[in-house]
Amino acid sequence: MSLVKVGVIGASGFVGAELTRILLTHPNVQLTGLSSLHHIGQSISTVFPAFVGSFDQVFLNNETVIEKADVLFLCLPHGKSEALVKQCIDQGKKVIDIGADFRLKNLDAYQEWYDVSVEYPELRNEAVYGLPELNREQIKESQLVANPGCYPTSILLGLYPAIANQLVDPSNLIIDSKSGVTGAGKTLSEVTHFALKNEGFNAYKIASHRHTPEIEEIIQLISGEQIQCSFVPHLLPVNRGILSTLYADINPDVTPEDIYTAYETFYEQEPFVTVLEKGKLPDISHVSHSNQCHIGLTVDTRTNRLIIVSVIDNMQKGAAGQAVQNFNLMIGLDETKGLAMVAPSF
Template identity: 70%
Template sequence: MSQIKVGVIGASGYVGSELIGILLKHQNVTIAGISSGNNKDKPFSDLYPSFIGQFDQLFEDNESVMNKSEVVFLCLPHGQSEQLVKQCIDEGKKVIDVGADFRLKDLDVYEDWYHVESHYPDLHEQAVYGLPEMNREQIKKTSLVANPGCYPTSILLGLYPAVSSKLANPSSLIIDAKSGVTGAGKKLSEATHFVTKNEGFNAYKVASHRHTPEIEEKLNQMGANDIKISFVPHLLPVNRGILSTMYMDLETETDLDSIHALYEEWYTDEPFVTVLKNGLWPDISHVQHSNQCHIGLTVDERTNRLIVVSVIDNMQKGAAGQAVQNFNIMLGIEETEGLAMVAPSF
């Protein structure tokens, strides 16, 4: 396969830098251009010195990057991708939007939660939600992938077998999730200053996080029947990683071995999802810097409740890694290309 010319718009943020690191190892990719709103004409390695001598490419403007590229990754805050995506699609390019602009099919819900107006409903209808374990066949055929949010990725992978198999009652679902501070993005805030976060641990955006409607919409597509979830995110004093714990009432008395067998069969051919043996529990350190998702399960027999724990690296499977996984599927490349990372052992 000839080299595919790829552009990264918004490459100066955490997700953009993570994406560059992956693409440099991808044997089918040439990075044709990168952009940053505030860093035009500066070398990428000025912002990320670990890339000195490895990737010193200069930031350009968006237009130049799009013109040079066959496939464009957009790593922008919500509300900033739509017009650029429209231009790329009109010019016959493939797009992976790592932001939130195309994740929700219900535009009224999107505008209500994100407080931005959408202008291209047909484009939103065309977009495919880029959770490969759920939508792989649609991803193969589309030119526009909406990369999932980080929390939804860990949560949906943890719940997909149980919800789709009607194993548990989704209306009883409670989600407790915890993320490292890179999930908040590169822009500083009072909540993410070192002296605030170090040795701290807090819930935030309780029952109001913008990933809530994304989780609900995709669970409903799995067969959850218009549920409303209770979702509480927390901020961990670590750089990266997400651990999500989900609780649901079982529809019938079902033993753990049967549930474990269901999950193992569901994910048996998935290269990036591992269902741990009974008695083992996921740890964010075990997936760090990898595109892996680890899932642990148990049944609380006293309450007849299923408990699922799912972990991912929010910068990898929760963002840049999953974006490259979607890129590989779209282009007919081996799905694991560029993503063969194992978490460090210490």
């Protein structure tokens, strides 16, 4: 296959920089343009010195990046992608939106939770939710893919086999997730200030985090039931990683063997999801800087509860890596192309 012309809009943020780093080594990508709101005319190596000596492309405006590329990645805050995606779609471009604008089919929920208005509601009908392990075939045929949120990726991969196989009751889910500070983006704030976050660990946005409706919408599609879950996110004093601990009541007559078999069967052919052996639990350091998801299972027979621990790198499988996985599927490549990273050993 010839090289695919690719542009990245919003390349000066954490996700944009991570995505650029991956695309630079992708064998089928020609990186034709990067855009930034605040750094037009500057090189990416000026903003991120890690690129010095390797890549010095200058940030352009959005219109130029769209014009030069056949496939666009959008790494923008919620509410900022919609008009640009419309422009891309009208020009026949393929789009992977890493922001939140197209993740929810329920427009009322999106507008309520994100406090934005929707200008092109018809685009939501075209968008495919970009979790490859669930929607691989639809992604292959799509022009617009909505990259999932980082928390939902870890949570949904952890829960899917249990809910899809009716092994647990989805009406009483408790979701406890911890994220590194890069999940908050590059914009400075007291919440992620080193002096305040180092040596600290806190919960935040309890019962009000914007990923809640995304999690619930997909679980409802999987289960066929209207559900609500308790979702509590936390902020870890680390750069990268998400660890989600998921609690679900086991349905009657379901055995531990049924649960392990369901997970091992569903994920045995998945290149980026590993179900750990019985008795082993995952660690965020084991997936750092990789597109991997590790899942550990514990059946608490005393409480008849399944406890799932799911870990990902929020910058990779939670954002840029998964976006490249979707890109590969959209253009007919092996979905592992450019994503053969292994976590550092120490």
